[in-house]
Amino acid sequence: MIKAVTTGPLEENCYLVQLEPGGRLFVIDPGDSPADILAAAAQIKFSEAEILFTHGHFDHIGAAAAVAGKLAVSHCYLNTADRELFFSPDNCFPPYIPAPASLPPPEKVTDEIDFSEPAVIPTPGHTPGGVAFYFPALSALFSGDTLFASSIGRTDFPGGSLPDLLNSIKTGLFVLPPETKVFPGHGPTTTIDREKRTNPYV
Secondary structure, three states, X not given: OEEEEEEOOOOEEEEEEEOOOOOOEEEEOOOOOHHHHHHHHOOOOOXXXXXXXXXXXXXXXXXXXXXXXXXXXXXXXXXXXXXXXXXXXOOOEOOOEOOOOOOOOOEEOOXXXXXXXXXXXXXXXXXXXXXXXXXXXXXXXXEXXXXXXXXXXXXXXXXXXXXXXXXXXXXXXXXXOOOOEEEEOEOOOEEHHHHHHXXXXX
C-alpha cells in the first residue's frame, strides 16, 4: 500500500507505505500539512509507525513533530550527515516558512535498522546525507529530492554537489529494475526506465 499526501506551499510529497495490511506503517518525509497526513493515516490499520527522512530540508521534515506525537512513532531515521541541517535554525524559507521546531530526535540510517525492507540507498548530492528508500516487494523507490520525473534535485544549496548527485543517480538508482516506480519528493511519479531513457539531466 502506498498513499501520497501533497503537503505545504512547496507541494512536497509525503508518502504512507505499508508492506502488509495491519503491519508497520512507514511515514516518508512528513514535510507540512500534518492534519492531512494524520487524516490519511487514520484510514490505515497499522501495528506501529516509523518516520523515514530522505534528507533534512525543512520542507521534508516540518510536520515530523506533530505526526510523531499523534501516531506514537517508535523511531525516526535520518542519515547522520544531514543531522546538522535537520536541527539548523537556518533550515527555513523566510519569511514564509520558519525552521521546524520540537523535532523528534532522528537515528542514523543504516542497513541494520529494524526492518528487512526498505533498502537504504545513499544519494548524496542534493544534501550530503540524502538517501532513497527502495521497497522491492512494492517495486517502489522513494527518491526524495534526488530524482524527479524529467528532472533532478537542485545542488546550489549549501552542501550540494552536482557530480555527487549525478553519481548517486547513475550508480545507486539507475541500477534498479527498469520497471521500478519512482515516487519523488515533488511532482508526479515516474519509472526508472523512463528516466534512464528520457531524463535530460542525466
